[in-house]
Amino acid sequence: xxxxxxxxxxxxxxxxxxxxxxxxxxxxxxxxxxxxxxxxxxxxxxxxxxxxxxxxxxxxxxxxxxxxxxxxxxxxxxxxxxxxxxxxxxxxxxxxxxxxxxxxxxxxxxxxxxxxxxxxxxxxxxxxxxxxxxxxxxxxxxxxxxxxxxxxxxxxxxxxxxxxxxxxxxxxxxxxxxxxxxxxxxxxxxxxxxxxxxxxxxxxxxxxxxxxxxxxxxxxxxxxxxxxxxxxxxxxxxxxxxxxxxxxxxxxxxxxxxxxxxxxxxxxxxxxxxxxxxxxxxxxxxxx
Amino acid sequence: xxxxxxxxxxxxxxxxxxxxxxxxxxxxxxxxxxxxxxxxxxxxxxxxxxxxxxxxxxxxxxxxxxxxxxxxxxxxxxxxxxxxxxxxxxxxxxxxxxxxxxxxxxxxxxxxxxxxxxxxxxxxxxxxxxxxxxx
Numbered sequence: 001x002x003x004x005x006x007x008x009x010x011x012x013x014x015x016x017x018x019x020x021x022x023x024x025x026x027x028x029x030x031x032x033x034x035x036x037x038x039x040x041x042x043x044x045x046x047x048x049x050x051x052x053x054x055x056x057x058x059x060x061x062x063x064x065x066x067x068x069x070x071x072x073x074x075x076x077x078x079x080x081x082x083x084x085x086x087x088x089x090x091x092x093x094x095x096x097x098x099x100x101x102x103x104x105x106x107x108x109x110x111x112x113x114x115x116x117x118x119x120x121x122x123x124x125x126x127x128x129x130x131x132x133x134x135x136x137x138x139x140x141x142x143x144x145x146x147x148x149x150x151x152x153x154x155x156x157x158x159x160x161x162x163x164x165x166x167x168x169x170x171x172x173x174x175x176x177x178x179x180x181x182x183x184x185x186x187x188x189x190x191x192x193x194x195x196x197x198x199x200x201x202x203x204x205x206x207x208x209x210x211x212x213x214x215x216x217x218x219x220x221x222x223x224x225x226x227x228x229x230x231x232x233x234x235x236x237x238x239x240x241x242x243x244x245x246x247x248x249x250x251x252x253x254x255x256x257x258x259x260x261x262x263x264x265x266x267x268x269x270x271x272x273x274x275x276x277x278x279x280x281x282x283x284x285x286x287x288x
Numbered sequence: 289x290x291x292x293x294x295x296x297x298x299x300x301x302x303x304x305x306x307x308x309x310x311x312x313x314x315x316x317x318x319x320x321x322x323x324x325x326x327x328x329x330x331x332x333x334x335x336x337x338x339x340x341x342x343x344x345x346x347x348x349x350x351x352x353x354x355x356x357x358x359x360x361x362x363x364x365x366x367x368x369x370x371x372x373x374x375x376x377x378x379x380x381x382x383x384x385x386x387x388x389x390x391x392x393x394x395x396x397x398x399x400x401x402x403x404x405x406x407x408x409x410x411x412x413x414x415x416x417x418x419x420x421x422x423x
Contacts, residue, residue, distance in 0.1 A: 122356065122396070123356075124386055125387065156360075160363065160375055160376055163372065164376050183326075188368075192367050192368065195367070195368075
Protein backbone atom coordinates (compact mmCIF):
# COMPACT_ATOMS: atom_id res chain seq x y z
CA UNK A 1 0.00 0.00 0.00
CA UNK A 2 1.34 3.39 -0.92
CA UNK A 3 0.45 5.99 1.62
CA UNK A 4 1.54 8.67 3.89
CA UNK A 5 1.31 8.01 7.55
CA UNK A 6 3.09 4.75 6.84
CA UNK A 7 6.54 5.45 8.05
CA UNK A 8 9.08 3.37 6.19
CA UNK A 9 11.76 5.85 7.18
CA UNK A 10 10.74 5.92 10.78
CA UNK A 11 11.09 2.18 11.15
CA UNK A 12 14.80 2.67 11.60
CA UNK A 13 14.12 5.09 14.42
CA UNK A 14 11.61 2.81 16.02
CA UNK A 15 14.33 0.25 16.43
CA UNK A 16 15.88 2.37 19.19
CA UNK A 17 12.89 4.35 20.30
CA UNK A 18 12.07 3.93 24.01
CA UNK A 19 8.45 2.93 24.38
CA UNK A 20 6.46 4.53 27.16
CA UNK A 21 4.46 2.10 29.20
CA UNK A 22 5.71 -1.01 27.44
CA UNK A 23 7.70 -3.57 29.30
CA UNK A 24 9.70 -4.50 26.23
CA UNK A 25 10.64 -2.74 23.07
CA UNK A 26 8.42 -4.00 20.23
CA UNK A 27 10.12 -5.77 17.39
CA UNK A 28 9.22 -4.86 13.83
CA UNK A 29 10.12 -6.66 10.69
CA UNK A 30 11.19 -4.74 7.62
CA UNK A 31 7.85 -5.47 5.95
CA UNK A 32 5.66 -4.06 8.69
CA UNK A 33 3.82 -0.92 7.68
CA UNK A 34 3.25 1.09 10.76
CA UNK A 35 0.80 3.93 10.94
CA UNK A 36 1.86 6.80 13.14
CA UNK A 37 -0.58 9.24 14.67
CA UNK A 38 0.45 12.38 16.52
CA UNK A 39 -1.86 12.79 19.49
CA UNK A 40 -2.28 15.66 21.94
CA UNK A 41 -3.97 14.70 25.21
CA UNK A 42 -5.11 17.46 27.54
CA UNK A 43 -7.20 17.72 30.64
CA UNK A 44 -8.33 21.10 31.91
CA UNK A 45 -6.23 22.65 29.18
CA UNK A 46 -3.02 21.02 30.43
CA UNK A 47 -1.17 18.16 28.75
CA UNK A 48 -1.66 14.72 30.23
CA UNK A 49 1.67 12.94 30.55
CA UNK A 50 2.77 9.44 31.46
CA UNK A 51 0.45 7.51 29.18
CA UNK A 52 1.52 4.19 27.70
CA UNK A 53 0.34 1.70 25.09
CA UNK A 54 -2.37 0.35 27.37
CA UNK A 55 -3.93 3.75 27.85
CA UNK A 56 -4.93 4.40 24.26
CA UNK A 57 -7.91 3.06 22.35
CA UNK A 58 -7.59 3.48 18.60
CA UNK A 59 -10.07 2.68 15.84
CA UNK A 60 -9.11 2.66 12.17
CA UNK A 61 -12.21 2.76 9.94
CA UNK A 62 -14.23 1.80 13.00
CA UNK A 63 -12.15 -1.32 13.66
CA UNK A 64 -10.32 -1.46 17.02
CA UNK A 65 -6.55 -1.70 16.56
CA UNK A 66 -3.74 -2.82 18.81
CA UNK A 67 -1.57 0.10 19.80
CA UNK A 68 1.99 -1.15 19.57
CA UNK A 69 3.95 1.91 20.36
CA UNK A 70 3.60 5.12 22.27
CA UNK A 71 6.41 7.59 22.49
CA UNK A 72 6.60 10.93 24.21
CA UNK A 73 9.29 13.55 23.59
CA UNK A 74 11.57 10.95 22.04
CA UNK A 75 11.70 11.54 18.30
CA UNK A 76 13.62 14.55 16.98
CA UNK A 77 11.58 17.24 15.30
CA UNK A 78 11.64 18.62 11.77
CA UNK A 79 10.23 22.10 12.20
CA UNK A 80 9.42 24.02 9.03
CA UNK A 81 8.51 27.69 9.23
CA UNK A 82 6.51 29.07 6.31
CA UNK A 83 6.24 32.82 6.71
CA UNK A 84 4.10 35.23 4.75
CA UNK A 85 6.30 38.05 3.47
CA UNK A 86 3.74 39.55 1.14
CA UNK A 87 3.31 43.30 0.78
CA UNK A 88 1.14 43.60 3.89
CA UNK A 89 3.91 42.30 6.13
CA UNK A 90 6.41 45.10 6.45
CA UNK A 91 8.02 47.31 9.06
CA UNK A 92 7.10 46.38 12.61
CA UNK A 93 5.14 43.28 11.57
CA UNK A 94 8.20 41.98 9.77
CA UNK A 95 10.37 42.55 12.84
CA UNK A 96 7.86 40.69 15.03
CA UNK A 97 7.78 37.80 12.57
CA UNK A 98 11.58 37.55 12.53
CA UNK A 99 11.66 37.55 16.32
CA UNK A 100 9.01 34.80 16.40
CA UNK A 101 11.14 32.69 14.08
CA UNK A 102 14.11 33.18 16.37
CA UNK A 103 11.97 32.13 19.36
CA UNK A 104 11.39 28.79 17.63
CA UNK A 105 15.11 28.39 17.00
CA UNK A 106 15.78 29.09 20.68
CA UNK A 107 13.37 26.32 21.63
CA UNK A 108 14.97 23.59 19.53
CA UNK A 109 16.88 20.72 21.12
CA UNK A 110 19.93 18.81 19.89
CA UNK A 111 18.90 16.59 16.98
CA UNK A 112 15.96 18.77 15.98
CA UNK A 113 16.07 20.17 12.46
CA UNK A 114 14.56 23.36 11.14
CA UNK A 115 13.76 24.63 7.66
CA UNK A 116 12.60 28.04 6.49
CA UNK A 117 10.33 29.12 3.66
CA UNK A 118 9.05 32.58 2.93
CA UNK A 119 6.31 33.37 0.51
CA UNK A 120 4.83 36.21 -1.40
CA UNK A 121 3.75 35.48 -4.97
CA UNK A 122 6.55 32.92 -5.11
CA UNK A 123 7.78 30.51 -2.46
CA UNK A 124 11.39 30.97 -1.48
CA UNK A 125 13.61 28.55 0.38
CA UNK A 126 15.43 30.31 3.21
CA UNK A 127 16.98 27.13 4.57
CA UNK A 128 16.64 23.39 3.99
CA UNK A 129 16.09 21.13 6.97
CA UNK A 130 19.21 21.57 9.07
CA UNK A 131 20.50 21.42 12.63
CA UNK A 132 22.53 24.56 11.88
CA UNK A 133 20.28 27.10 13.58
CA UNK A 134 22.82 29.88 12.98
CA UNK A 135 22.26 29.54 9.23
CA UNK A 136 18.50 29.73 9.68
CA UNK A 137 18.90 32.74 11.98
CA UNK A 138 20.85 34.50 9.23
CA UNK A 139 18.16 33.65 6.69
CA UNK A 140 15.50 35.04 9.04
CA UNK A 141 17.39 38.33 9.17
CA UNK A 142 17.42 38.59 5.40
CA UNK A 143 13.71 38.89 4.56
CA UNK A 144 12.37 39.82 1.17
CA UNK A 145 8.88 41.22 1.57
CA UNK A 146 6.55 42.30 -1.23
CA UNK A 147 4.06 40.96 -3.74
CA UNK A 148 1.02 38.70 -3.55
CA UNK A 149 0.32 35.72 -1.30
CA UNK A 150 0.94 32.10 -2.28
CA UNK A 151 -0.20 30.55 0.98
CA UNK A 152 -1.40 27.26 -0.51
CA UNK A 153 1.81 26.63 -2.49
CA UNK A 154 3.92 27.47 0.57
CA UNK A 155 1.95 25.11 2.82
CA UNK A 156 2.41 22.30 0.30
CA UNK A 157 6.14 23.02 0.08
CA UNK A 158 6.48 23.12 3.88
CA UNK A 159 4.71 19.76 4.33
CA UNK A 160 6.87 18.19 1.63
CA UNK A 161 10.08 19.49 3.19
CA UNK A 162 8.94 18.49 6.68
CA UNK A 163 8.42 14.86 5.72
CA UNK A 164 11.62 14.68 3.66
CA UNK A 165 13.68 13.35 6.57
CA UNK A 166 13.23 11.04 9.54
CA UNK A 167 11.56 12.76 12.47
CA UNK A 168 8.25 14.29 13.45
CA UNK A 169 7.30 17.09 11.12
CA UNK A 170 5.86 20.28 12.57
CA UNK A 171 4.86 22.95 10.06
CA UNK A 172 4.16 26.45 11.35
CA UNK A 173 2.50 28.67 8.75
CA UNK A 174 2.01 32.36 9.37
CA UNK A 175 -0.16 34.46 7.06
CA UNK A 176 -1.96 37.75 7.47
CA UNK A 177 -4.17 37.47 4.42
CA UNK A 178 -5.86 35.33 1.83
CA UNK A 179 -4.19 33.47 -0.96
CA UNK A 180 -3.93 35.49 -4.15
CA UNK A 181 -1.38 33.74 -6.33
CA UNK A 182 -0.87 30.05 -5.60
CA UNK A 183 -0.68 27.63 -8.50
CA UNK A 184 -1.97 24.67 -6.48
CA UNK A 185 -5.63 24.71 -5.54
CA UNK A 186 -6.57 24.45 -1.85
CA UNK A 187 -8.39 21.15 -2.36
CA UNK A 188 -5.37 19.61 -4.08
CA UNK A 189 -3.18 20.45 -1.10
CA UNK A 190 -5.81 19.33 1.40
CA UNK A 191 -5.74 16.01 -0.43
CA UNK A 192 -2.00 15.78 0.23
CA UNK A 193 -2.59 16.81 3.85
CA UNK A 194 -4.62 13.61 4.22
CA UNK A 195 -1.54 11.64 3.22
CA UNK A 196 1.21 13.42 5.08
CA UNK A 197 2.69 12.79 8.50
CA UNK A 198 3.32 16.48 8.98
CA UNK A 199 1.21 18.36 11.52
CA UNK A 200 0.35 21.89 10.44
CA UNK A 201 -0.25 24.78 12.83
CA UNK A 202 -1.58 27.98 11.29
CA UNK A 203 -1.15 31.43 12.75
CA UNK A 204 -3.21 34.39 11.55
CA UNK A 205 -3.87 37.93 12.71
CA UNK A 206 -7.32 38.86 14.00
CA UNK A 207 -9.09 41.29 11.70
CA UNK A 208 -7.15 40.19 8.65
CA UNK A 209 -9.09 38.51 5.87
CA UNK A 210 -9.82 34.94 6.94
CA UNK A 211 -8.04 32.11 5.23
CA UNK A 212 -10.25 29.01 5.54
CA UNK A 213 -7.55 26.93 3.88
CA UNK A 214 -5.21 27.35 6.82
CA UNK A 215 -7.90 26.30 9.28
CA UNK A 216 -8.79 23.30 7.10
CA UNK A 217 -5.23 22.07 6.62
CA UNK A 218 -4.56 22.39 10.35
CA UNK A 219 -7.68 20.36 11.16
CA UNK A 220 -6.83 17.76 8.55
CA UNK A 221 -3.35 17.15 9.93
CA UNK A 222 -4.35 17.21 13.61
CA UNK A 223 -2.86 20.65 14.18
CA UNK A 224 -4.51 23.88 15.21
CA UNK A 225 -5.00 27.43 14.10
CA UNK A 226 -4.07 30.31 16.37
CA UNK A 227 -5.35 33.82 15.87
CA UNK A 228 -3.28 36.59 17.42
CA UNK A 229 -4.54 40.08 18.26
CA UNK A 230 -1.29 41.65 17.21
CA UNK A 231 1.93 40.47 15.59
CA UNK A 232 3.59 41.33 18.92
CA UNK A 233 2.15 38.02 20.14
CA UNK A 234 3.79 35.97 17.41
CA UNK A 235 6.90 35.06 19.43
CA UNK A 236 4.90 33.70 22.35
CA UNK A 237 2.51 31.90 19.99
CA UNK A 238 5.26 30.21 17.99
CA UNK A 239 6.94 29.10 21.24
CA UNK A 240 3.63 27.77 22.54
CA UNK A 241 3.13 25.76 19.36
CA UNK A 242 6.58 24.21 19.64
CA UNK A 243 5.99 23.36 23.28
CA UNK A 244 2.56 21.88 22.53
CA UNK A 245 3.94 19.79 19.70
CA UNK A 246 6.61 18.34 21.96
CA UNK A 247 3.89 17.31 24.39
CA UNK A 248 2.12 15.18 21.82
CA UNK A 249 2.34 11.43 21.86
CA UNK A 250 3.29 9.42 18.82
CA UNK A 251 0.96 6.44 18.71
CA UNK A 252 1.83 3.61 16.33
CA UNK A 253 -0.12 0.59 15.16
CA UNK A 254 -0.18 -1.90 12.32
CA UNK A 255 -3.60 -1.73 10.61
CA UNK A 256 -5.55 -4.97 10.75
CA UNK A 257 -8.89 -5.92 9.19
CA UNK A 258 -9.25 -2.65 7.31
CA UNK A 259 -9.23 -1.99 3.55
CA UNK A 260 -5.82 -1.28 2.10
CA UNK A 261 -6.72 1.87 0.23
CA UNK A 262 -8.98 4.88 0.50
CA UNK A 263 -9.92 7.10 3.41
CA UNK A 264 -9.30 5.66 6.86
CA UNK A 265 -11.19 7.57 9.56
CA UNK A 266 -9.38 7.46 12.88
CA UNK A 267 -10.74 7.63 16.40
CA UNK A 268 -8.31 7.96 19.30
CA UNK A 269 -9.42 7.89 22.92
CA UNK A 270 -7.76 7.63 26.30
CA UNK A 271 -9.18 4.83 28.41
CA UNK A 272 -10.74 5.71 31.73
CA UNK A 273 -10.02 9.43 31.59
CA UNK A 274 -12.07 12.47 30.71
CA UNK A 275 -9.35 13.84 28.55
CA UNK A 276 -9.49 15.86 25.37
CA UNK A 277 -7.73 14.13 22.51
CA UNK A 278 -6.57 15.94 19.39
CA UNK A 279 -5.38 13.88 16.44
CA UNK A 280 -5.76 13.82 12.68
CA UNK A 281 -9.30 12.74 11.69
CA UNK A 282 -7.98 10.08 9.35
CA UNK A 283 -5.58 9.36 6.54
CA UNK A 284 -5.73 8.58 2.87
CA UNK A 285 -4.01 5.41 1.70
CA UNK A 286 -3.15 4.21 -1.77
CA UNK A 287 -2.59 6.01 -5.01
CA UNK A 288 -4.87 8.75 -6.09
CA UNK B 289 -7.48 28.89 -23.31
CA UNK B 290 -9.35 31.26 -20.99
CA UNK B 291 -12.56 29.29 -21.49
CA UNK B 292 -10.66 26.18 -20.49
CA UNK B 293 -9.50 27.86 -17.31
CA UNK B 294 -13.01 29.06 -16.45
CA UNK B 295 -14.39 25.55 -16.98
CA UNK B 296 -11.68 24.16 -14.70
CA UNK B 297 -12.54 26.81 -12.08
CA UNK B 298 -16.12 25.51 -12.25
CA UNK B 299 -14.91 21.96 -11.72
CA UNK B 300 -15.88 20.95 -15.27
CA UNK B 301 -12.51 19.37 -15.88
CA UNK B 302 -13.56 17.13 -18.77
CA UNK B 303 -14.78 20.07 -20.82
CA UNK B 304 -11.81 22.14 -19.64
CA UNK B 305 -9.33 19.52 -20.83
CA UNK B 306 -10.99 19.42 -24.27
CA UNK B 307 -10.76 23.22 -24.64
CA UNK B 308 -7.20 23.30 -23.38
CA UNK B 309 -6.02 20.54 -25.74
CA UNK B 310 -7.51 22.57 -28.60
CA UNK B 311 -5.95 25.80 -27.32
CA UNK B 312 -2.58 24.13 -27.00
CA UNK B 313 -2.76 23.01 -30.62
CA UNK B 314 -3.64 26.52 -31.82
CA UNK B 315 -1.51 28.67 -29.50
CA UNK B 316 0.11 31.51 -31.38
CA UNK B 317 2.66 32.58 -28.81
CA UNK B 318 4.66 31.01 -26.04
CA UNK B 319 2.74 32.59 -23.19
CA UNK B 320 -0.62 31.32 -24.46
CA UNK B 321 0.88 27.87 -25.11
CA UNK B 322 2.35 27.93 -21.60
CA UNK B 323 -0.99 28.77 -20.01
CA UNK B 324 -2.78 26.10 -22.04
CA UNK B 325 -0.24 23.41 -21.12
CA UNK B 326 -0.16 24.43 -17.45
CA UNK B 327 -3.95 24.47 -17.14
CA UNK B 328 -4.23 21.19 -19.04
CA UNK B 329 -1.81 19.65 -16.55
CA UNK B 330 -4.08 20.60 -13.69
CA UNK B 331 -7.32 19.58 -15.42
CA UNK B 332 -5.91 16.19 -16.45
CA UNK B 333 -4.65 15.62 -12.90
CA UNK B 334 -8.11 16.40 -11.54
CA UNK B 335 -9.52 13.82 -13.96
CA UNK B 336 -7.05 11.22 -12.69
CA UNK B 337 -5.20 11.19 -16.02
CA UNK B 338 -1.75 11.32 -14.51
CA UNK B 339 0.10 10.52 -17.74
CA UNK B 340 -1.47 13.39 -19.68
CA UNK B 341 -1.05 15.70 -16.69
CA UNK B 342 2.66 14.90 -16.49
CA UNK B 343 3.12 15.43 -20.24
CA UNK B 344 1.28 18.74 -20.13
CA UNK B 345 3.27 20.05 -17.17
CA UNK B 346 6.52 18.96 -18.82
CA UNK B 347 5.48 20.72 -22.01
CA UNK B 348 4.78 23.92 -20.05
CA UNK B 349 8.20 23.52 -18.44
CA UNK B 350 9.86 23.24 -21.86
CA UNK B 351 8.03 26.31 -23.19
CA UNK B 352 9.08 28.57 -20.31
CA UNK B 353 11.89 26.83 -18.41
CA UNK B 354 12.25 29.65 -15.86
CA UNK B 355 8.67 29.41 -14.54
CA UNK B 356 8.29 27.42 -11.30
CA UNK B 357 4.58 26.50 -11.50
CA UNK B 358 4.98 23.44 -13.81
CA UNK B 359 7.60 21.97 -11.47
CA UNK B 360 5.28 22.56 -8.53
CA UNK B 361 2.50 20.78 -10.43
CA UNK B 362 4.84 17.86 -11.16
CA UNK B 363 5.79 17.71 -7.48
CA UNK B 364 2.14 17.56 -6.49
CA UNK B 365 1.44 14.82 -9.05
CA UNK B 366 4.30 12.74 -7.66
CA UNK B 367 3.19 13.21 -4.06
CA UNK B 368 -0.40 12.27 -4.94
CA UNK B 369 0.85 8.93 -6.25
CA UNK B 370 2.92 8.40 -3.11
CA UNK B 371 6.35 9.09 -4.61
CA UNK B 372 7.81 11.35 -1.94
CA UNK B 373 11.32 11.33 -3.40
CA UNK B 374 10.14 12.58 -6.81
CA UNK B 375 7.84 15.10 -5.11
CA UNK B 376 10.81 16.48 -3.25
CA UNK B 377 13.00 16.61 -6.38
CA UNK B 378 10.38 18.56 -8.34
CA UNK B 379 9.79 20.86 -5.39
CA UNK B 380 13.53 21.52 -5.21
CA UNK B 381 13.44 22.56 -8.85
CA UNK B 382 10.46 24.87 -8.29
CA UNK B 383 12.16 26.49 -5.30
CA UNK B 384 15.40 26.92 -7.23
CA UNK B 385 13.56 28.63 -10.07
CA UNK B 386 11.70 30.90 -7.65
CA UNK B 387 14.96 31.88 -5.95
CA UNK B 388 16.46 33.71 -8.89
CA UNK B 389 16.41 37.51 -8.99
CA UNK B 390 14.79 37.25 -12.42
CA UNK B 391 12.22 34.70 -11.28
CA UNK B 392 9.14 35.06 -13.42
CA UNK B 393 6.04 33.05 -14.09
CA UNK B 394 3.22 34.26 -16.37
CA UNK B 395 0.84 32.51 -13.99
CA UNK B 396 1.46 35.31 -11.47
CA UNK B 397 0.06 37.78 -14.02
CA UNK B 398 -2.66 35.62 -15.55
CA UNK B 399 -5.55 37.73 -14.32
CA UNK B 400 -4.30 40.82 -16.12
CA UNK B 401 -2.14 39.26 -18.80
CA UNK B 402 -4.74 39.95 -21.51
CA UNK B 403 -3.37 43.50 -21.47
CA UNK B 404 0.23 42.48 -22.04
CA UNK B 405 0.11 43.57 -25.70
CA UNK B 406 -1.61 46.92 -24.97
CA UNK B 407 1.45 49.03 -25.76
CA UNK B 408 1.94 47.35 -29.13
CA UNK B 409 -1.75 47.72 -30.02
CA UNK B 410 -1.68 51.40 -29.03
CA UNK B 411 1.34 51.82 -31.28
CA UNK B 412 -0.60 50.31 -34.18
CA UNK B 413 -3.54 52.69 -33.57
CA UNK B 414 -1.27 55.74 -33.26
CA UNK B 415 0.54 54.78 -36.45
CA UNK B 416 -2.80 54.40 -38.29
CA UNK B 417 -3.96 57.85 -37.18
CA UNK B 418 -0.63 59.36 -38.16
CA UNK B 419 -0.76 57.63 -41.53
CA UNK B 420 2.49 55.80 -40.74
CA UNK B 421 3.32 52.13 -41.33
CA UNK B 422 2.24 49.83 -38.55
CA UNK B 423 5.11 49.11 -36.11
